[in-house]
């Protein structure tokens with residue numbers, strides 16, 4: 001790890017990041033990266049107490065945890081960008097204020113998960129979420145784009161879900177098809193974002209939240225369960 005990687009990683013871990021990874025983005029179209037060839041991927045783990053209580057659907061406390069982590073991720077993104085800028089580099093934190101989501105396709109131009117797999121933080125599970133060995137899919141993510149030539153991680157190019165289909169079995173929206181991801185596969189070939197979105201909206205309506213959060217696929221994943229168990233005993 002070079003000095004700048006180390007400075008950034010230490011600062012972010014101290015401020016609450018759970019995982020920090022560095023990615024080379026040279027193999028992704030320039031229109032998507034804005035010409036930046038490097039990215040930093042930050043993961044923050046969700047609170048295990050709160051997540052262990054969403055078994056029967058999303059809760060108000062999960063909704064506030066979701067908000068808390070989005071704010072923390074925005075702060076971490078700004079923090080990494082400030083460090084890079086103080087060394088004379090360009091840096092663009094992809095905060096929730098900057099990222100635009102297309103409602104027709106339910107997608108963004110450069111998803112955080114793409115940068116995360118490039119950084120080697122994890123793989124795209126059958127659930128369509130980033131699955132990490134340390135926290136399963138119990139993480140939220142953000143990205144910083146930069147021109148700093150950082151030392152990068154080893155990209156992960158295919159799913160490590162194997163024969164497991166727990167997320168497919170328990171998805172309340174019938175959104176998960178049970179197909180293993182690899183780079184180049186279209187999202188629609190393994191997951192129906194529209195079924196997911198509709199169902200999550202209905203579940204949130206039930207508890208009076210104007211959002212579309214669910215999280216069932218997060219908590220039934222064996223990798224997430226392993227982390228939950230390690231924290232809860």
Ligand code: B12
Nearest residue numbers: 106107108111112113114117128129130140141187213214
């Ligand atoms: C649009 C969106 C949604 C949509 C569609 C979800 C989807 N999977 O696409 C809806 C509203 C349904 C949704 C629902 C949820 N979401 Co959402 N959502 C997003 C958002 C804003 C954009 C995702 C996107 O662009 N998708 C489009 C597709 C094409 O991209 P993708 O899913 O990343 O998958 C492709 C790429 O990753 C690509 N890829 C991966 N590696 C590589 C490498 C190379 C070289 C290339 C070329 C491509 C590539 O391969 C995939 C197939 O094409 C992101 C935030 C963000 N800015 O990224 C959050 C995000 C994906 N959501 C998140 C979460 C947690 C959820 C929910 C659990 C809701 C909740 N909080 O309870 C559900 C679960 C959905 C699920 N099972 O995937 C988290 C995921 C965290 C994680 N561990 O992965 C994110 C990252 C938000 C965050 N800041 O953490 N979401």
